[in-house]
Amino acid sequence: IDYRPTADLRFGANTFYYKWEDIIRFVNMGGVATAQNSGEQTGYGLELEVEWIPTNDFSIVANYAYQDSEDDETNEDSGNAPHHQIYSRVNWEFLPNWTLAPAVNYVFERDREPGDTREDLDDYAVVDLTLRTKAFSDKWELSVGAKNLFNSSPEEPTDASFNISNDLPLERRTVFAEIRIDIQ
Helix, strand or coil: CEEEEECCEEEEEEEEEEEEECCEEEEEECCEEEEEECCEEEEEEEEEEEEEEEECCEEEEEEEEEEEEEECCCCEECCCCEEEEEEEEEEEEEECCEEEEEEEEEEEEECCCCCCCCCCCCCEEEEEEEEEECCCCCCEEEEEEEECCCCCCCEECCCHHHCCCCCEECCCCEEEEEEEECCC
16 A cells, blocks of 8 residues: 655555465584475565655655564464564755765564574664765765664574574674766
């Protein structure tokens, strides 16, 4: 569903359902992890989004996603994917040709795969901040910013069958500069 009650406001919603068969998983075969087609998973979810542009120099975009996935063999949560995720970004042109864009991504309620006895994954929030300008030329744009501004320690899950005791760390604070040139 995509609903636009006014020119400056948009709502979106969608749902999904899936059935996954012959999942490629690593199975212990005589002490060696071997890729095999095994297992089934069923899932469903919902995504909601809103975009509001109250003025030419200010806009807000936000979305929420919910997912529930079940391992059909164990009838337990299949793990790894977040049950909830919220993202929001503001675009604010505070001076002509100067835009500040803070963004937040919050991921929470992730279960482990069935049989994985490690502690549950921590929820995490990552804040990004970008400053863009075309003040110097309408042919090129300069951006500077920071990803994971507050240097949080987000992690994504690893497959327990690999005997990896830790999860995969995501990017820590990163500062960047970028130039985009319009060659037309």
